[in-house]
Amino acid sequence: MLKIQEIRELIKLIDCSSIDEFTYEYESSKIKLKKQSKETETVVRSVAASEAPVVEPVVQPQMGQPNQGTAETQAAKPEPSPVKEDENLHKITSPMVGTFYSSSSPEADPYVSAGTIVKEDSVVCIVEAMKLFNEIEAEVKGEIVEILVENGQLVEYGQPLFLVKED
Incomplete structure (x- = not known):
């Protein structure tokens, strides 16, 4: 495969x-x-x-959106965000199509929440694809400003998951 x-x-x-x-x-x-x-x-x-x-x-x-023709542009749906767009905000995106999980198990606390300080190698979530659980790392050092998806939500390749204010 x-x-x-x-x-x-x-x-x-x-x-x-x-x-x-x-x-x-x-x-x-x-x-x-x-x-x-x-x-x-x-x-x-x-x-x-x-x-x-x-x-x-x-x-x-999506209804009301221009049809761009690529999986990446269709997956990047505009989210209503109370946080102003800022050059210092980094988007952690999904590297694959799958199901977003904020913690390692339903009983466990979420890996991160708004205000959590992360390093480049900090695990921020899991994306489950084809029965494989893939840990997603922050890739940047900074503070989680906003979580853009809900636990258990299906996510697309390239879809923003978190906004991080870089240090």
């Missing part, structure tokens, strides 16, 4: 090319990328008989 980074690269390449549809099959896995009228659809399936079907994320344009 392809790694997440390889899938991301495929999405970018397909998006920039004139190819409308791409399918990759290997053993019991299948990945299908399809462009339709300036929107990119990504479908990832596991077809092993012993596994339950995997949820199929599909990127679709």
Whole structure:
């Protein structure tokens, strides 16, 4: 099976090319990328008989928004934010499509909250994709100003998760 980074690269390449549809099959896995009228659809399936079907994320344009045609621009939905946009604010974005979790388990405290000071290697959340739990690090040193997503929410590749005021 392809790694997440390889899938991301495929999405970018397909998006920039004139190819409308791409399918990759290997053993019991299948990945299908399809462009339709300036929107990119990504479908990832596991077809092993012993596994339950995997949820199929599909990127679709939001009502009232211009249709830009890339997974990245469609995933970057404008959020109503009480915090002013500032050059010192860094956006921690999701490196993959998956489910956002603010803590390691439902009983545990969240990794971070507004006002938490983080370092580059501080774990800020988990994004679960295809039954793999991926720890997301802050990548910058600073203070968490705002959490932009809810616990258990489905997130897209490139979607902002946190705003950090860099030191």
